[in-house]
Amino acid sequence: MTDPTQRLDAAPVAPGGLRDVVRGVWRDRNGRVGLAVTGVLGVVALAAAVGLTPYDPIAQNPADQLVGPSGEHWFGTDQFGRDVASRTFAGIGASLRVAVLAVALAAVIGTVAGVTSGYLGGFWDQVVGRLTDVLFAFPAILLALSIIAALGRGWLNTAIAIAIVYVPIFVRVARGPTLAVRELEYVAACRVVGFSGRRILFRHVLPNVSAPIVVQVALALSWAILTEAGLSFLGLGTQPPESSLGLMVSDARNLVTTAWWTMAAPALAVIIAVIGLNLLGDGLRSALDPKEDRR
Amino acid sequence: MLHNASIPIVTIVGIQFGYLLGGTVIIEQIFALPGLGRLLLTGILKQDYAVVQSTVMVVAVAFVLVNLAVDLTYRALDPRARLR
Numbered sequence: 618m619t620d621p622t623q624r625l626d627a628a629p630v631a632p633g634g635l636r637d638v639v640r641g642v643w644r645d646r647n648g649r650v651g652l653a654v655t656g657v658l659g660v661v662a663l664a665a666a667v668g669l670t671p672y673d674p675i676a677q678n679p680a681d682q683l684v685g686p687s688g689e690h691w692f693g694t695d696q697f698g699r700d701v702a703s704r705t706f707a708g709i710g711a712s713l714r715v716a717v718l719a720v721a722l723a724a725v726i727g728t729v730a731g732v733t734s735g736y737l738g739g740f741w742d743q744v745v746g747r748l749t750d751v752l753f754a755f756p757a758i759l760l761a762l763s764i765i766a767a768l769g770r771g772w773l774n775t776a777i778a779i780a781i782v783y784v785p786i787f788v789r790v791a792r793g794p795t796l797a798v799r800e801l802e803y804v805a806a807c808r809v810v811g812f813s814g815r816r817i818l819f820r821h822v823l824p825n826v827s828a829p830i831v832v833q834v835a836l837a838l839s840w841a842i843l844t845e846a847g848l849s850f851l852g853l854g855t856q857p858p859e860s861s862l863g864l865m866v867s868d869a870r871n872l873v874t875t876a877w878w879t880m881a882a883p884a885l886a887v888i889i890a891v892i893g894l895n896l897l898g899d900g901l902r903s904a905l906d907p908k909e910d911r912r
Numbered sequence: 913m914l915h916n917a918s919i920p921i922v923t924i925v926g927i928q929f930g931y932l933l934g935g936t937v938i939i940e941q942i943f944a945l946p947g948l949g950r951l952l953l954t955g956i957l958k959q960d961y962a963v964v965q966s967t968v969m970v971v972a973v974a975f976v977l978v979n980l981a982v983d984l985t986y987r988a989l990d991p992r993a994r995l996r
Contacts, residue, residue, distance in 0.1 A: 755972050758934030759952075766956040766964045847938050851953055870942070 638831075641904025648900015651835075654893025658709055665710035672700035674707035675858045692882040695865075696872060704860040705882040709890070711861040715772050715854070716841035719779035724834055726780070727787020732826065734788070735795030736818055745792075749785035757782050761844060765853050772861075775854040779841050790833045794826035828905035832898050839894035846887050862887050919989050926982035930975050 642648035664670070671691070678698035686693045692701035734745035752760065764778035798804060799822065807817045842862075848854035849863030857864060865883035873880045937949035948967055955963030 754976050755968070756930040756934040756975050758931075758937060759968060759971055762934075762937060762952065762956060763964060763968045766959075766961070850938065851941055853956065 638901070638904055642897070642900040645900040645903045647896040648904060651893050651896030651898070651900050654889060655897050658713065658890055658893065661706050662710040662713040665706040666714070670700075670703035670706045672703040674699065674703040674860050686878050693876065693878040695868065695876070695879045701865075701879055701882045704865060705862070705886050708860045708862040708865055708883055709886055711772065711855050711859060712842050712845050712863075712887075712890070715776045715779070715845045716838050718773075719776040719841050719845075720783065720834055720837045722776070722780035723783035723837065724787055724830065727784040728791045728823075728830055730784070731788040731791025732795050732818060732823055735792040736799055736814075736822055745788060749788045752781070752785040757840075758844065758847060761848060762851075762853070765848065770853050770856060772855045772859075775845055775848050778848075779844050782844075783837050783841070786837070787830065787833060790829050791826060794829060795822055798822050798825050831905060832902045835894050835898035835901055839891045839898070842887065842890050842894070915989060919986065922982055922985050922989065926979055929978045933971050933975055 639652070642652050665674075676699065678694070681690070681694050681698040682696055690700050690702065692705065695701055695704070730745050734742040755763070760782050761775075761778040764781055765774055768774040768777060804817060804821060807821055812821075845854055845861070846863035846866065849861040850867045851863075852867070855861035855864055862883040866880060866887075869876075869880035869883070936947060937953055939945070940947045940949040941953060948971065952964060952967040952971075955961075955967060
């Protein structure tokens with residue numbers, strides 16, 4: 618005899634595995650560009666993290682100050698003779714490190730809080746709802762700034778600040794569909810069979826509300842990169858001499874008329890990263906939600 | 913026509929206003945404008961928490977008031993929104 622609970626576990630329509638999702642994104646034209654750009658950035662970031670850059674990103678070389686782009690220095694050098702291309706690659710690594718950590722934290726905390734508050738309702742729903750309302754009362758960048766003011770500067774605190782800003786958004790994105798899924802028959806069936814609340818939540822409700830959360834992760838990553846660049850630009854994020862895209866733009870501000878390449882490389886990197894992740898978000902949306910396919 | 917079409921515009925105005933309030937910190941730093949954002953930033957950099965608290969408070973209240981104005985505009989534009 619087969620255990621009837623096993624068949625029930627397989628009943629809900631879970632989104633396909635990772636391979637199906639990637640294939641769906643690849644079929645979408647925007648998604649393909651986004652996936653490719655994000656993949657390249659990820660490879661660059663990983664390579665920079667293990668030290669694979671053309672030059673040492675923080676090594677100063679007084680003999681080669683403000684040299685223009687050439688075969689030797691792809692994006693020239695800055696006022697200390699540091700290779701701009703290497704610093705940009707390391708900066709992409711630093712920005713992605715902050716963005717990925719922040720979004721991972723926000724997605725896990727926000728999703729758990731949102732799904733549980735939507736499913737359980739009652740007092741817990743009230744508590745989560747009021748807390749998200751409080752966080753939504755502050756403009757996003759301002760909230761991040763004030764959290765950094767309380768925690769102190771540095772890339773880790775920047776990641777925590779961005780995570781806190783994004784938690785309420787994930788709560789909303791997870792809670793809405795949970796309210797709808799909670800009422801469906803297969804969830805009622807699970808309850809009748811006597812599954813534990815945790816099993817219903819994580820094996821039956823969560824997979825069926827995951828599509829908008831996955832899309833939100835891509836969009837949150839692009840916003841996190843922008844915010845990290847903004848905070849580093851203000852001198853609150855990644856600290857010198859480590860390189861970060863925002864920090865490089867800030868350093869290049871006074872040089873932009875004499876040495877445009879010091880500004881162009883990090884600015885282009887931010888733009889490409891944000892556009893790539895937004896396109897990936899579009900692709901994920903059309904891959905995971907067939908209803909929104911036609912525009 | 914304009915009446916109904918203006919509902920999403922009001923939404924965007926509300927969202928953009930919050931975005932711009934946060935953006936002032938960066939814009940004022942770029943163009944060296946002596947404003948609320950710069951006050952906040954110097955407060956953070958010099959660890960002057962009283963200044964940080966009060967600036968954040970002022971901006972957050974402004975943001976909440978704009979959102980309230982947006983919600984009230986909804987009500988004026990679309991009487992059905994009254995049900996809530």
